[in-house]
Amino acid sequence: MQEYVTNAIVLDLEPNGDLDSRVSLFTKRFGKLVVKVKSAKKVTSKLSPHLQPGNLIQARLVEKNGLHIADALKEARISVPPSRLFSLNQLLAEAEPDPEVWRLISSGPFEWPPVLAALGWDPKTAECGSCGKRTPSFFHMRQQEFYCGRCALKLPKNEVISILA
Ligand SMILES: [Zn+2]
Incomplete structure (x- = not known):
């Protein structure tokens, strides 16, 4: 299992099946990545507020059956519609x-x-x-x-x- 930490700008967040979501990130280290978000549609999800388009985040990505996001922290909002x-x-x-x-x-x-x-x-x-x-x-x-x-x-x-x- 590989882990990566990088700054990223959230480009898009879209549903992927019933419970999961998929987030498109433009990361500083790796360029654009489309990663899975587990259970991001659940109200209890702590990640979704951080994964809104336009957020500049610190992301922790994990490679395990595909790339998914393990943690995200909003640091700022960028002024791009x-x-x-x-x-x-x-x-x-x-x-x-x-x-x-x-x-x-x-x-x-x-x-x-x-x-x-x-x-x-x-x-x-x-x-x-x-x-x-x-x-x-x-x-x-x-x-x-x-x-x-x-x-x-x-x-x-x-x-x-x-x-x-
Ligand atoms: Zn023309």
């Missing part, structure tokens, strides 16, 4: 530590252009994936492609993020 954390959760690859992204997110204020640039999609050098216009203002998460405002209108709203706001 949950909707952006959910988008970030979709963009981050698992188990890839990224000190620059960690610094940008934990120190705030949160802005998409530097975060996307750190992840390898620099808006400054990008063009609209449909019409080729420079300085695109939207990013399609699944396609990993930039779009201008006009072309982004044709895309499903929940799949694109506005990078200027």
Whole structure:
């Protein structure tokens, strides 16, 4: 049984079966990890208040039939709206530590252009994936492609993020 302690930002917390939950963490040491939370839906759970999206926590992770979270302590809240954390959760690859992204997110204020640039999609050098216009203002998460405002209108709203706001 392996144990790890790391700082982490909670990106998402979702049910997994009747009693368990799954929490997406962006950890300082290991990058994004999706870990099991035992019985987090029980009212008695002491962990759930600490595992709300936007919390900066100290996490103790245990590797035993998969990774699960054994303990969590909220240390602070970061000033990033949950909707952006959910988008970030979709963009981050698992188990890839990224000190620059960690610094940008934990120190705030949160802005998409530097975060996307750190992840390898620099808006400054990008063009609209449909019409080729420079300085695109939207990013399609699944396609990993930039779009201008006009072309982004044709895309499903929940799949694109506005990078200027
Ligand atoms: Zn366009």
